[in-house]
Amino acid sequence: MDTDVLVVGAGPVGLTLAMDLAARGVQVAIAEIRRYAEPPNVKCNHVAARTMERFRRLGVAHKLRDAGLPADYPNDVVFRTSLCGIELTRIPIPCRAERYTAREGPDTWWPTPEPPHRINQLFLEPILLEHTAKLPGVTLWNRTQVTGFTQHEHVVEATLLDLDTRQERRVRCRYLVGCDGGSSMVRKAIGAKLEGTPVIQRVQSTHIRAPGLRALLPGKPAWSYYAVNPRRCGTVFAIDGHETWLVHNHLNPDEPEFDSVDRDWAIRQILGVGADFAYEVITKEDWVGRRLVADRFRDRNVFIAGDAAHLWVPYAGYGMNAGIADALNLSWLLAARVQGWGAEAILTAYEAERQPITMQVSNFAMDHAAKMIRARRAVPANVEAQDADGERAREELGREAYALNVQQFCCAGLNFGYYYEGSPIIASDGEAPPPYTMGDFTPSTVPGCRAPHFWLADGRSLYDAFGQGYTLLRLDEGVDVAPLLAAARERRMPLSVVDVAGAQVPAAYRHKLLICRDDQHVAWRGDAIPADPLALLDRLRGA
Structure with missing residues (x-):
């Protein structure tokens, strides 16, 4: 064997799997098509408590706690008529400097040594990558694509392509795990099919640099902003706490195409700024929220995890975190086989345990997405009116928004x-x-x-x-x-x-x-x- 386990993909799921396997003395190789330290997509913004608990045991939690938003930057979730508009309600979440000591708020009671951490994948993934690359027993092949594999008795033979030299080579491993995302080659190769709801929500996402935005925001800043007005509803995340932001423009059901809405116009309606406000587009992406789960997670000695196995609307941050839970469930089972004390049938537990949970969590996310879509369609026309009726409309909308979303952002049930x-x-x-x-x-x-x-x-x-x-x-x-x-x-x-x-x-x-x-x-x-x-x-x- 060239390695015990070959991991396809060095995103957060693949890196966590490799870290955990290496901690158990298992030899791991990771094949990743990107260059080393190439910036990741600006996607996940939340590391769940269960994930942080494991990062604690793997010795990387303290590095993550020191990264992301400034230590004193509030992690609150705020609902406003626009970012620069009138505040409707606020879900208080401690800043990272007070994460272990805060006692007020809906998520400070959690029975865990490691509460959640709000950090964008731009900061998270490089820390995981650097930590994993230094571990004994881990080999990282960048600019390398796994183009196929063949299973024999007790061995998987994979074909790897060097994307720079175009040279091929073969790697023999005991197990192969596809952590290669929603378009997973590994999933397709084992004949697994995604089943569920293919379209729930279309979203225009834009990562922007706007140095002048924070000075325009009224009141206490927040990690996440929900903009709610009759023209446009969207979500904005503070990325660095200073000048970079991620803007999600949620398309309505009667806007079936991504170009149905002018991107710049929508961003300005969500931010609450005029045509003279300057911002820079760093990256942009159009994506579809789905609820899809693979009908199988395994074929003999080949497995899939993370987005390769399931895709759903990323409410509660449970896309990446569910994928990491897959990796941590699979890791100790593979180690049991490699170390010799686990019987062959121990590997059947992975699909038997993770697939039903994936279905449950995906349904939680889809149900919440449906409620949010209905709420966005029911925004009162006078929500911005400066009169008594407008104030009553804002108070009611604020109460409804808090009740609906506090469980999303303070999701102890999904964690524990x-x-x-x-x-x-x-x-x-x-x-x-x-x-x-x-x-x-x-x-x-x-x-x-x-x-x-x-x-x-x-x-x-x-x-x-x-x-x-x-x-x-x-x-x-x-x-x-x-x-x-x-x-x-x-x-x-x-x-x-x-x-x-x-x-x-x-x-x-x-x-x-x-x-x-x-x-x-x-x-x-x-x-x-x-x-x-x-x-x-x-x-x-x-x-």
Whole structure:
């Protein structure tokens, strides 16, 4: 083999997969068509808490926290008649300097060691790239395109094309993972098909430089602005907190083509500036919001993740973050096979777990998109009127906008509520996981749920104490776990023990023992070691 795993694509999903595999001692090669450090697209603006939790364990979270908007720049979400217009409502979100200490606002209560981080992909991806490229066991091939592959027993042989020299070469690997975006060659090659709703929303996106814009904005600045007026509705993100902005012009259903609306006119209506206001277009892109999920995520030793496996309207920032969740789910399963303790069937858990969750999250996003589209079509004609009726219209619109969108931007449910049900490597005990919404969830230790976070007596995060593979949480030190540890040694299965005596353990922990997976999901729970510990461990390792 030339490498254990070949990753196709060095975007955030592919880089995270490579980082996580390398941390487990797996040899990884990444093929990327762009040049090294070539600027990425100005897309994702939000790194979710679950993603930051893993970046913490991978040693890159602090680098990300120090990048993006200025430390004191508010991360609020504001609804106005235009950027320079009248404020309707505001969702308060702490700036990064206060992210760990803030106690006011709808997302400061989250039970996690790493709350979300607002940072554009322009800043995020270079940090991930630099970190990954320095890791032992990682090989990065830039300006390299994977043009095809052939699967044999226990090996994938890929054909790589050097885009500068036009020379081809062959690479042999145990596994190949396509993180190669919405037009994925890998997805097409394994015969997977995207299914769902092909068109939900058309959007004109424009990355602009406007040094004079911030001085025109009334009141406290914000990370995200929603402009709502009868002429145009759009969204604007502050990119650097000084002069660069990303403007999304949401086309209406009766505007079926991207050239249906003059781009410059729409930008000025969203910003609330006149024809004399100067700005520079850095990049622009027209794109279609969809809800599409691949009908399969795997063909033998080839897998797909991220946009290669699913595409949807990017509400709640869950395009990239869902892709990273794919990568983190797949990484430890591949490592289990490479290290030899995971049985072949452990790999079936990837599609069995991630595809249903992808369907759930995509439906959350599509449902929210439909509500937003309806809201944009119902903007009162007098929303900008300087009279009592106009003020009443703005107050009502502000209340509706807050109620609809606070769950999108403070989406604890999507972060912490999702669970893996019916997985072949989770030992269910018959209790149903609690339901969740985009914004809310109930902490639970039902197998398949995320192990609720708490701080250990020594001040560490529970997740900082997790080992690779599996971790046995013992809430009662009087329970003898020696037979289970002996069974793990017999199966060469990594299983560490964490005693939580002295910690303020959440009420959701109702059992004396829990086995948690490397990705923080509960795999088993009980009050005593089962009579046949080998049978339990064989279930968990896919045997």
